[in-house]
Amino acid sequence: MRSVSFVTAALAIPLAAASYCHPPKWTLGQTVKTTSGPVDGHAASVASKVSEYLGIPYAQPPVGSLRFQPPVRYNGSKHLDGKNFGFSCIPSNLTAFDAEYPQELIEEYGITDVGLELIRSINNPGIPVSEDCLTLxxxxKPQMGEKRKAVMVWLHGGTFISGSSAVPDYNGQFFADQEDIVLVTIDYRVSFFGFPGNPHGPRNLGLLDQRLAVEWVRDNIAGFGGNPSRITLFGESAGGASVDHHTHAFAFDPIIAAAIPMSGTVKGIAPRPAADAATALGCGDALTPHTEILTCMQSLPSQQIHATLRNVVDSPILMPYSPSIDEALVFSSPETRPIANIPMLVGNTDNESGLFRIFVPPIFPGNASREVAFWRGYNQAKFSCPAGARAARNAREGLPTWRYRWHGVFPNTQLGTRQPSGAYHYSEMATLFGTLDGGNTKEQEKVGRWLRGAWAAFARDPVRGLEKYGKGNGKGKGKGNRWPGFEEEGETLARIGFEGREVSFVRGDFYDAGC
Structure with missing residues (x-):
């Protein structure tokens, strides 16, 4: 049990939350001094009271001698205009048909126009990419609410092969406008550039990028109205697994005060053994001196490296570009490793495979029951059971823990009609960030407000925030629907969006059959 430290935390957080003095003379988009240089802001495009700062470098460009190396902190003195997102990191393809989704699969699954738009957006179309991509x-909105706000740092998903902070679904202006938090999104190296699995050098560069970004936030966020001691790291899919990796890799110096892994855990999105990066790039073999290998890998044109990347779905290795075991950041037996002494909110969607299955033809053609059973087993093995195990471990160690399951199904998020996709992997993202572009139902609006309010309540007070959180109210004034801490046998698992309602509760292990 770790109850002593949480007595201190529980006392400290309300003191911080009680201060409502506003920064003196805060003007919209005012220049903020940072270790990267002074950054100019501007009013967000829609939420006009929110100050927006884009494309701030937190690391030196990982090119030349810094390619395939840990990130190096960026220090600068030149003015940054903060007007535009930085480049996205270089991705690899998910499938061979990323540019044009096959008509036969459109017909097989009854893909909707909304679904087709989402499928086509997975590889960040229209977002410029570069190796020089380490920005946040x-x-x-420091002129309102708390003086030293809770901070939420977002790690995007994308199977560790793609993703970008510039994806419209992740725009943080609405979250920051509606909840009393500072919202940060980052870019980190993905695909071979971020996770080379190189046995001759650093393997998990993308995780190190994320860590350096968190350090930057700790060192600079006070200038934006944030409290560096109240940072919550949250992410979905590969981003969720990354959050969980941080709780293991930096167990004794987490920096963050709380964690929200969504639809991704260390055990669910399991790491891989080291790969032979040198052979993949034609830079040598086991007999080649390591210095020669690195020189070769750093000298290749980025286009040539990109040409070696596999289409992930067609790869003989599941997730070929992802964290690999090095026993320093990523461990072969994470269940035996210490974890960070912080609260956690963890969960997944009701039908994660509703997204994944539409990228492949039916596995059991003509046998619908076997097809359903296969994907149900996939959901359990990769998401539900690992989320339950992670919640159970946190709770066993005396750490405040909450568990959820996303059930929201709405007309403007539906992927397919012939075989309904349900609450699929990623389906809650635009609802969480408030970025859905029209067509929202009243129920959807209510669920979105509740979801944002709950996540922000946890960030503001990871120890007591959700136990105080009431239906549709982020300040603990609502009646009923308080969210109790996780217990496997108690009614503690929050079903969010179930049957169109904000929240209802079932046993903590309700969805863990077969685990």
Whole structure:
């Protein structure tokens, strides 16, 4: 049990939350001094009271001698205009048909126009990419609410092969406008550039990028109205697994005060053994001196490296570009490793495979029951059971823990009609960030407000925030629907969006059959 430290935390957080003095003379988009240089902001495009700061470099460009190396902190003195997102990191393809989804699969699954747009957006179309991509973005409203706000740092998903902070679904202006938090999104190296699995050098560069970004936030966020001791790291899919990796890799110096892994855990999105990066790039073999290998890997044109990347779905290795075991950041037996002494909110969607299955033809053609059973087993093995195990471990160690399951199904998020996709992997993202572009139902609006309010309540007070959180109210004034801490046998698992309602509760292990 770790109850002593949480007595201190529980006392400290309300003191911080009680201060409502506003920064003196805060003007919209005012220049903020940072270790990267002074950054100019501007009013967000829709939430006009929110100050937006885009494309702030937190690390030196990982090119030349810094390619395939740990990130190096960026220090600068030149003015940054903060007007535009930085480049996205270089991705690899998910499938061979990323540019044009096959008509036969459209017909097989009854893919909707909304679904087709989402499928086509997975590889960040229209977002410029570069190796020089290690930047972050900030949305804040210091002129209102707390003086030292809780901070939420977002790690995007994308199977560790793609993703970007510039994806419209992740725009933080609405979250920062509606909840009293500072919202930060980051870019980190993905695909071979971020996770080379190189046995001759650093393997998990993308995780190190994320860590350096968190350090930057700790060192600079006070200037944007944030409290560096109240940072919550949250992410979905690969981003969720990354959050969980941080709780293991930096167990004794987490920096963050709380964690929200969504639809991704260390055990669910399991790491891989080291790969032979040198052979993949034609830079040598086991007999080649390591210095020669690195020189070769750093000298290749980025286009040539990109040409070696596999289409992930067609790869003989599941997730070929992802964290690999090095026993320093990523461990072969994470269940035996210490974890960070912080609260956690963890969960997944009701039908994660509703997204994944539409990228492949039916596995059991003509046998619908076997097809359903296969994907149900996939959901359990990769998401539900690992989320339950992670919640149970946190709770066993005396750490405040909450568990959820996303059930929201709405007309403007539906992927397919012939075989309904349900609450699929990623389906809650635009609802969480408030970025859905029209067509929202009244129920959807209510669920979105509740979801944002709950996540922000946890960030503001990871120890007591959700136990105080009431239906549709982020300040603990609502009646009923308080969210109790996780217990496997108690009614503690929050079903969010179930049957169109904000929240209802079932046993903590309700969805863990077969685990």
């Amino acid at each position: 973005n900030i949305w804040t």
